[in-house]
Amino acid sequence: MATSAQNRLLIKGGRVVNDDMMQDADVYIEDGIIKQVGTNLHTPGGTRVVEAKGHLVMPGGIDTHTHMQLPFMGTFAVDDFYTGTRAALAGGTTMIMDFAIPQKGESLVEAYHRWRSWADPKVCCDYALHVGVTWWCDKVGKEMEELTEEHGINSFKMFMAYKDTWQLDDHDLLESFKQCKEIGALAQVHAENGDIIKENTAKLLDMGITGPEGHELSRPEEVEAEATNRACVLANQIGCPLYICNIMSKSAASALGEHRRRGTLVWGETIAAALGTDGSHYYNPCWQHAAGHVLSPPLRNDSSTPSSLMELLDVGDLQTTGTDNCTFSASQKALGKDDFTKIPNGVNGVEDRMSVIWEKGVVSGKIDPCKFVAVTSTNAAKIFNIYPKKGRIAVGSDADIVVWNPHATRTISAKTHYQAVDFNIFEGMEVHGIADYVICHGRVVVEEGNVRAVSGMGKFVPTPSHSPYVYGRVQERDIANAPKKVDRAPYDGPVIQLNNQGLTQAVESSIIPTNQEFYTRGPTRCGGLNLHDSSFHVSGAQMNDKSPKRPSVKVHNPPGGKASGSFW
Ligand code: URP
Ligand code: ZN
Helix, strand or coil: CCCCHHHEEEEECCEEECCCCEEECEEEEECCEEEEEECCCCCCCCCEEEECCCCEEEECEEEEEECCCCEECCEECCCCCCHHHHHHHHCCEEEEEEEECCCCCCCHHHHHHHHHHHHCCCCCCEEEEEEEECCCCHHHHHHHHHHHHHCCCCEEEEECCCCCCCECCHHHHHHHHHHHHHHCCEEEEECCCHHHHHHHHHHHHHCCCCCCHHHHHHCCHHHHHHHHHHHHHHHHHHCCCEEEEEECCHHHHHHHHHHHHCCCCEEEEEEHHHHHCCHHHHHCCCHHHHHHCCCCCCCCCCCCHHHHHHHHHHHCCCCEEECCECCCCHHHHHHHCCCHHHCCCCECCCCCHHHHHHHHHHHCCCCCHHHHHHHHHHHHHHHCCCCCCCCCCCCCCECCEEEEEEEEEEECCCCCCCCCCCCCCCCCCEEEEEEEEEEECCEEEEECCEECCCCCCCCECCCCCCCHHHHCCHHHHHHHCCCCCCCCCCCCCCCCEECCCCCEECCCHHHCCCCCCCCCCCCCCCCCCCHHHCCCCCCCCCCCCCCCCCCCCCCCCCCCCCCCCCCC
16 A cells, blocks of 8 residues: 555654663654664655654553543543543553443443443544453353453453442452453452441541541551452462552552562552652642542552652562543532542543653652653553554554653643643642653654644554463463372271261260370371371360360461462
């Protein structure tokens, strides 16, 4: 097919940054695909040139976690798929991953179609969908399979919070994890203990704490850490790869880190809000300001959290960054003016994520530009199985590119941002790093900082199941960890009889040893202690029952090992 000059673009004189290398190189694009990367490229006449001298040429950002126009807590998030994705482009993000969330009892496939019908006509950048599992029955499992096989969904999110609406109990979590594994999808969780939150909330309201600080007080760090740990244990028992969404605290991150070091297949996402600000805002005397920061899990009232989370991105304990962008304006937040439980949960971030991470990560010297690319784009592309189409500057990849000016600065403000919401949690923050040009599908959509995107320009990006990055080890691991049966001669001694209450009756006297008889039997065939001689009896009568205390044994190596892997 003939290529019109309009579809040819040369990004010239910049420094190309991928997650694993940097090189001074030009990038030539045709029809939305990167065709050449190198120096002294031969390009057809009439090719448009973007001068990138002094700039970094990086894969466009992938925001792994957004909620555009989410129907939530009685209202809809104010940034929709148009304003939200336009704002994403302004900040250098060329793809978002949103969540289709059915209500309890509702079809997952129908929810998926509803989200597609909202997003497709509006999106300015590319998008993929995760699908929520907010209830469980066999039909849900079948729909998960259908979504994976026919609709390009490879991740499902389960909520451990939002009791009485979206929360799943452990049984249903296990069922959903089993099904994710069966269909080669990634299980995601919102990790907070919803039962504890419910208890704490009632106590706080009883005490007259109705303001936004109650939100944070009702869900302290350990409530997030407990759920993180529990999700890791449950997923590990199933052998299902797991992704923890929006990790907001050091405690939850350390629970995740411990599991990763023990070999649990788990990945962690944190968000711009947690990296760029903290929970001290919940104690601001201005109600509107404090309520503007309400999201779940909450920001932590600990000024060291943002830098710790950034360090964990650097060392690889955390892998991806999203935003949980779910914006509500002041008048919507005011639904909870007398009761913090009614403040719609959610904050901004989709527009500022790249700048905030650049500022707090690269400018502070915590991460280098390659790691910046890894945590803002490449790792997400790998985990969600769209790499190297997305997340890389290489021949054959989609031409989703940000031409980044690392030295320019701007001050973040709700007065100047593209988002529809009237509040910005990063208000007043001066950041280095501006997306001077953004190219999406080979089209220049941001030019010298001005957004030229049109609704419907973006595309739905199917995410194939069985991501090798996620599932590459699962089969071998299942085989290696499979339980091994012990071959032994069948037991042929006497067996006590149970009566119909399940209690022992008429136990053969010969198998109740007296102290004198104890250890009088010969060894078993294998030479070990004859179990008939042990001090334990199914009847509950023990050797030293005259003593009020039963002996306890500390098991150092429990069956299956301390951090047993999965075996089915
Ligand atoms: O506060 C948040 N995160 N709002 C959106 C819903 C969710 O929990 O993801
Ligand atoms: Zn969310």
